[in-house]
Amino acid sequence: MTYLIRPMQISDIRQVMHIERRSFSMPWPSFVYVHEINHNQDAYMGVIEIVQSGESEEKRLGLSRLWTREAHSHTPLAAYGGIWMDGDEGHISTIASAPDYRGQGFGELMLIALIGRALSMQRKRIVLEVRTSNEVAQKLYFKYQFKIFNTRYEYYPDNQEDAYFMVLDGIDEAYTQMLGERIAAFRDKVEFSDSYSGFIDA
Ligand SMILES: CC(C)(COP(=O)(O)OP(=O)(O)OC[C@H]1O[C@@H](n2cnc3c(N)ncnc32)[C@H](O)[C@@H]1OP(=O)(O)O)[C@@H](O)C(=O)NCCC(=O)NCCS
Numbered sequence: 001m002t003y004l005i006r007p008m009q010i011s012d013i014r015q016v017m018h019i020e021r022r023s024f025s026m027p028w029p030s031f032v033y034v035h036e037i038n039h040n041q042d043a044y045m046g047v048i049e050i051v052q053s054g055e056s057e058e059k060r061l062g063l064s065r066l067w068t069r070e071a072h073s074h075t076p077l078a079a080y081g082g083i084w085m086d087g088d089e090g091h092i093s094t095i096a097s098a099p100d101y102r103g104q105g106f107g108e109l110m111l112i113a114l115i116g117r118a119l120s121m122q123r124k125r126i127v128l129e130v131r132t133s134n135e136v137a138q139k140l141y142f143k144y145q146f147k148i149f150n151t152r153y154e155y156y157p158d159n160q161e162d163a164y165f166m167v168l169d170g171i172d173e174a175y176t177q178m179l180g181e182r183i184a185a186f187r188d189k190v191e192f193s194d195s196y197s198g199f200i201d202a
Contacts, residue, residue, distance in 0.1 A: 001050060003106075003192035005113050005200065008037055008045035008080060015077050016047070023096040026158045036082060036093070043093065044117050045082040046196040048106055049075055079110040083117055083126075090118030092128035095137075107140060109186055112179055115144065115168070116199025124171045129163040131156060141166050145175065 008016065013033045020027040036043040081095035092114055097107040118126050129152060130137050146166040155163035183200055186192070194200035 001052065001190075003078060003109075003190060004049040004051055005046060005109070005192060005194040005196045006049060007196050008033070008047045008082075010034065010037055012047055012075060012077065012080070013037075015075060016080050019077065019080065019096055019098045022099050026156065028094065040084070042084045042086060043082055044085065044196075045080070046110070046113055046117065047080040048078040048110055048113075048192070050078050078104075079106040081110045081114050083114045085118070085121055085123060088123060089125040089127055090114070090121070090123040092126065105186060105189070108143070108182075109192070111140060111144060112182060113194065113197040113200060115179065116194075116197035119171065119176065120198030120202065125167065125169040126171075127165065127167050129155060129165055132162045132164055138164065138166075141168075144168065 013030050016033060017027070017030050033045070036045050077098060078101040079095070079097040082093040084091045084093050092111075095107065095110055095114065097104075097110065115126060118124075126146075127149075128141065128146070130141065132151070146168045148164045149167040150165050152163040152165055154160040179199075
């Protein structure tokens with residue numbers, strides 16, 4: 001199995017929604033993804049696609065041209081995420097890994113790709129909101145040196161849960177070197193290429 005980190009396409013939305021509904025109590029409707037991909041020029045949506053081994057990029061693209069729209073929309077994904085370039089900062093808008101792929105590093109690889117996307121666009125401050133009960137995601141963000149900046153009370157309308165507003169700033173050479181080492185550690189375990197972040201394969 002190899003993995004391809006690449007920009008999200010409209011044909012991914014069906015699979016994204018499959019993961020989205022299993023990941024969030026307030027899933028984004030599919031039209032939001034259409035907007036983020038086609039209309040929001042500040043949004044950079046990415047996916048980690050699962051490519052069966054032995055399937056070359058050339059063959060895969062050739063096959064996808066032959067596939068029906070239905071079949072193409074089932075391109076399997078391990079994770080996806082998005083980031084808005086908002087002034088001089090990046091704002092992570094969403095991130096999820098497929099339930100069957102959790103605990104295997106794909107959420108982390110997606111986060112590195114999102115951070116890398118911001119860095120390759122000269123954003124050195126990255127922010128996000130996370131539910132105060134979402135300890136798994138918080139642990140991931142702490143691992144990448146995000147800090148809780150403040151609490152946004154009753155931020156989530158479904159259950160009036162608070163959000164932590166988390167910030168990563170002061171990204172320096174030591175931080176990018178740490179990212180490089182983590183990427184190398186992933187490469188020892190799984191084969192992947194990246195056409196999304198402008199950072200991982202740069
Ligand atoms: C949050 C999420 C993206 C993490 O992705 P994942 O693929 O499960 O996580 P990974 O295997 O990449 O693990 C990376 C880090 O996340 C944290 N983590 C992952 N699973 C964890 C668990 N069960 N308990 C505690 N921490 C956990 C750890 O810090 C881990 O690093 P470590 O292996 O060195 O301990 C994933 O759980 C998910 O999609 N959750 C639902 C959607 C969501 O909550 N998104 C965040 C919105 S703010």
